Amino acid sequence: MTIHLPQGPYEPRTTPLDLGTGGAPPASRTVFSAAHVVADPYADISPDDPAAIDWDATLAFRRHLWSHGLGVAEVMDTAQRGMGLDWAGAAELIRRSGAEAKAVGGRIACGVGTDQLPAGPATLSEVRAAYEEQLAVVEESGAQAILMASRALAAAAKGPEDYLETYAHLLRQASEPVVLHWLGPMFDPALDGYWGSRDLDAATDTFLKVIAEHPDKVDGIKISLLDAEREIDVRRRLPGGVRCYTGDDFNYPELIAGDDQGFSHALLGIFDPLGTLAAHAVRVLDTGDVQGFRELLDPTVELSRHLFQAPTRFYKTGVVFLAWLAGHQDHFTMVGGLQSARSLPHLAKAYQLADRLGLFPDPELAESRMRALLAVNGGDRGKGGDSGNGGTR
Known part of the structure; x- marks a missing residue:
């Protein structure tokens, strides 16, 4: 199912890259x-x-x-x-x-x-x-x-x-x-x-x-x-x-x-x-x-290169964001509130790039968490809602 990212519509993967268990x-x-x-x-x-x-x-x-x-x-x-x-x-x-x-x-x-x-x-x-x-x-x-x-x-x-x-x-x-x-x-x-x-x-x-x-x-x-x-x-x-x-x-x-x-x-x-x-x-x-x-x-x-783009020191935000999407933790809260250090478009692009690589063990979980973040931070603007107010339906 298409997810509407700030960059545009994106069709997530349905299966992860198979690399074994250890x-x-x-x-x-x-x-x-x-x-x-x-x-x-x-x-x-x-x-x-x-x-x-x-x-x-x-x-x-x-x-x-x-x-x-x-x-x-x-x-x-x-x-x-x-x-x-x-x-x-x-x-x-x-x-x-x-x-x-x-x-x-x-x-x-x-x-x-x-x-x-x-x-x-x-x-x-x-x-x-x-x-x-x-x-x-x-x-x-x-x-x-x-x-x-x-x-x-x-x-x-x-x-x-x-x-x-x-x-x-x-x-x-x-x-x-x-x-x-x-x-x-x-x-x-x-x-x-x-x-x-x-x-x-x-x-x-x-x-x-x-x-x-x-x-x-x-x-x-x-x-x-x-x-x-x-x-x-x-x-x-x-x-x-x-x-x-x-x-x-x-x-x-x-x-x-x-x-x-x-x-x-x-x-x-x-x-x-x-x-x-x-x-x-x-x-x-x-x-x-x-x-x-x-x-x-x-x-x-x-x-x-996307995660480490300037200001490079804030790469940690993308790292923790991907850990949340991958299911390694249950939330996207960071020490010192650093989850706010990167923009929504930056995080959405990180999701898209990681998903294309097949990094998420459960792509459906990653997609649902990405949708939740979009909903909290402005809504899914590609689902027929008013793009001017960012509302969701």
Whole structure:
């Protein structure tokens, strides 16, 4: 039955893409999905209160990712870290997800940052102490640590040397090799000029110097700059044994497929809604079938570029919207009210693109929820109602 979207009439699919019910972790690539959190829609809180999390639904989604062989990247920006989820909530999520990972044998890595610091200027010693506190919580949970870019460090650092000294100190403190995360300003404007320079070539040199001086403490790097050429260049300059985890939600198929000089592993927010398909595609790649891998994953790029369009930091809204349509949660309420961060036409286009890919396990459920959203936000204007008042019949 036709559904009338803001873009025009659309005929939804009636069957999902059949990719099976689960699978072993991919062998040729290490693949993490940065996972979203599910808000508690019945919590009586104000915008200034700490986030209220539906723990059962949040952990169930992580079990879904693990069941398909994906690793979970926890408390990253996909989980609204720094955009509604505070450090207390993040620490609780680390502990709960770490315990769940142990119970099911799932791979997990957790973000380490400095977001417990109060608003306002911080000294470099305070930044280091904040990082150390969070690193201890992650290591105690049994998870791998991801050293995230710090807004406080970006504000406090006077130049590249402050980054080199801070990261050297942290890498000495880490008990196991970590992942270094370079998140670009398109994801968080407060990180502009990270690594001591707005010149990306100079910043890249500083980033690589940190790794070169401590290769035994760096498992890999995650680059989220939406710049495939720069990622490939950095990937080729890494010391042996240090992995590159792509965070490029615009160019991930070609970066994961790689070339005759190497490839990227993956740590991606888009693999939250694409989890089942992404895991299947990488298992196809495990067989050496690069063409089959690209045929599965290339068509998803249009959806990913849509969700991550500027302002990119609000991609989380589309991710949670698709989780609701797919039946992973019962509502479209987000931490901090972020469900309002994208327009109805944007969400409708996301539905259309995801449906065309066959991402929804129950297309009828997805369609009914899309219709409900349209009804609440202006009505189905293609069913004979007055297009001027948006009424429904």
